[in-house]
Amino acid sequence: MAHGPRELGSEVVTVNEPAAPTLSDWKRMYRALWRIRTFEGQVQRLAAAGEVPGFPHLSTGQEAVAVGVCAHLTREDTLFTSHRGHGHTLAKGSDVQATFAEILGRSNGLCRGRGGSMHVVDVANGVLGATGVVGGNLPLAAGAAWAAQAKGKASISVVFFGDGATGAGVFHETVNLAVLWKLPVLFVCENNGYAEFTSREEHSNVKLVSAFATPYGMPAKTIDGNDLLTVHAEAGDAIAGLRRGSGPFLLECITYRMAGHFVGDAQHYRSKEELTAIKQKCPIERLKRHLIDRGVRETELDTIGEEARQEVLQAVARARAAPPPDPSTVLDYVYSAPALSGISG
Numbered sequence: 509m510a511h512g513p514r515e516l517g518s519e520v521v522t523v524n525e526p527a528a529p530t531l532s533d534w535k536r537m538y539r540a541l542w543r544i545r546t547f548e549g550q551v552q553r554l555a556a557a558g559e560v561p562g563f564p565h566l567s568t569g570q571e572a573v574a575v576g577v578c579a580h581l582t583r584e585d586t587l588f589t590s591h592r593g594h595g596h597t598l599a600k601g602s603d604v605q606a607t608f609a610e611i612l613g614r615s616n617g618l619c620r621g622r623g624g625s626m627h628v629v630d631v632a633n634g635v636l637g638a639t640g641v642v643g644g645n646l647p648l649a650a651g652a653a654w655a656a657q658a659k660g661k662a663s664i665s666v667v668f669f670g671d672g673a674t675g676a677g678v679f680h681e682t683v684n685l686a687v688l689w690k691l692p693v694l695f696v697c698e699n700n701g702y703a704e705f706t707s708r709e710e711h712s713n714v715k716l717v718s719a720f721a722t723p724y725g726m727p728a729k730t731i732d733g734n735d736l737l738t739v740h741a742e743a744g745d746a747i748a749g750l751r752r753g754s755g756p757f758l759l760e761c762i763t764y765r766m767a768g769h770f771v772g773d774a775q776h777y778r779s780k781e782e783l784t785a786i787k788q789k790c791p792i793e794r795l796k797r798h799l800i801d802r803g804v805r806e807t808e809l810d811t812i813g814e815e816a817r818q819e820v821l822q823a824v825a826r827a828r829a830a831p832p833p834d835p836s837t838v839l840d841y842v843y844s845a846p847a848l849s850g851i852s853g
């Protein structure tokens with residue numbers, strides 16, 4: 509796809525087309541998929557045992573979207589996610605132990621245990637937040653893109669959201685302004701066919717989310733979100749365009765959540781046949797088959813998967829060993845120090 513150079517103040521940013529990944533890049537991404545899969549499995553295990561506060565929402569089965577998109581991001585690029593955000597945070601490069609500790613509400617978590625599963629933030633890594641408000645991060649992502657544009661930075665903003673979020677007015681308000689102001693924001697919709705326990709067919713007459721881009725004049729594509737090769741290629745193309753200043757893009761990734769809406773969801777609204785069919789679309793298995801076809805030995809891939817699993821298990825053990833925040837620090841980070849000075853009891 510051809511894009512012109514993006515002019516940033518007096519600076520003209522040259523953006524090369526993304527290079528085709530090497531076999532070692534694919535193996536690194538295979539490891540990243542396993543890292544997320546194992547992480548979510550551990551959240552599920554500990555949540556079932558009552559160790560995780562709140563209702564964690566797992567991204568099991570949707571890993572290829574996170575890994576394929578985030579492979580193109582730098583630390584300067586800002587990422588916003590939804591209630592189903594653990595995988596995006598890890599794929600952007602946040603520390604596994606600190607992310608898990610945050611979900612457990614421990615003092616060594618990314619937000620010192622104040623946030624939990626739906627409020628993970630890692631500013632140093634450009635992860636500007638998850639949210640429990642469906643669609644709530646869409647305008648924040650546009651705002652971050654606007655800030656980058658105003659400051660003449662080459663960075664972009666990416667927001668992950670579910671298909672259900674497109675039913676919220678804020679989605680349309682954000683897209684409208686993003687197109688008008690040519691903001692460098694990538695809208696990544698993970699269309700898993702459900703909003704909570706309601707299938708898309710039951711709550712929307714618009715089958716594909718990409719159709720919403722047309723009236724606003726925004727380029728969009730619907731792709732197979734369980735095929736890492738496709739996600740990586742299409743996200744790379746879209747992001748190169750964004751960096752050149754061609755304005756926002758909507759990437760709709762068709763994917764499937766292998767787990768319930770939240771941990772504890774008995775999934776009475778899904779048949780056994782549907783769950784079996786979803787397992788057969790596993791993005792990790794699909795990448796594995798592709799790499800084997802390209803000559804990589806299965807044993808090597810199994811070793812990579814096992815190493816990723818061990819890395820996560822050790823991080824989880826360290827996260828669990830940390831204490832919760834000291835109750836005497838409950839007001840820390842709520843108000844800035846200057847705001848508190850002058851207040852007396």
Ligand SMILES: Cc1ncc(C[n+]2csc(CCOP(=O)(O)OP(=O)(O)O)c2C)c(N)n1
Pocket residue numbers: 591592640641642643669670671672673674698700702703704769
């Ligand atoms: C503004 C708002 N409305 C409703 C809810 C309740 N809610 C939580 S998740 C969810 C469904 C979201 O579906 P989708 O955007 O497709 O994301 P998915 O869970 O499928 O990843 C709803 C309606 C909420 N959290 N926030």
Ligand SMILES: [Mg+2]
Pocket residue numbers: 670671672698699700701702703704
């Ligand atoms: Mg959904």
